[in-house]
Amino acid sequence: MKGQKGYVQLNHFSLHGFTHQLLERLVRWYQLHRERAVLASLSDEALKDIGLSRADIEQEAERHFWEDPMGKGK
Numbered sequence: 001m002k003g004q005k006g007y008v009q010l011n012h013f014s015l016h017g018f019t020h021q022l023l024e025r026l027v028r029w030y031q032l033h034r035e036r037a038v039l040a041s042l043s044d045e046a047l048k049d050i051g052l053s054r055a056d057i058e059q060e061a062e063r064h065f066w067e068d069p070m071g072k073g074k
Contacts, residue, residue, distance in 0.1 A: 029065045029066055029068075030065075032068060033065050036060055036061050036063070037061075039057050039060060040057055040061045042057070
């Protein structure tokens with residue numbers, strides 16, 4: 001085009017952004033791990049109070065650390 005200076009537009013890859021996203025994901029995975037450990041340590045009475053059974057907690061504790069049912073780490 002006339003009068004337009006030539007340039008190449010590249011997809012912007014931000015190392016800072018990538019690092020930030022990675023750190024957020026690692027923090028979320030650790031958070032999930034801690035929450036599952038706390039749930040597993042609760043008594044049956046405490047679980048009943050919050051409407052969960054021991055079977056619910058065992059199922060949740062068996063999940064991989066990266067499985068985020070709330071999708072917060074995405």
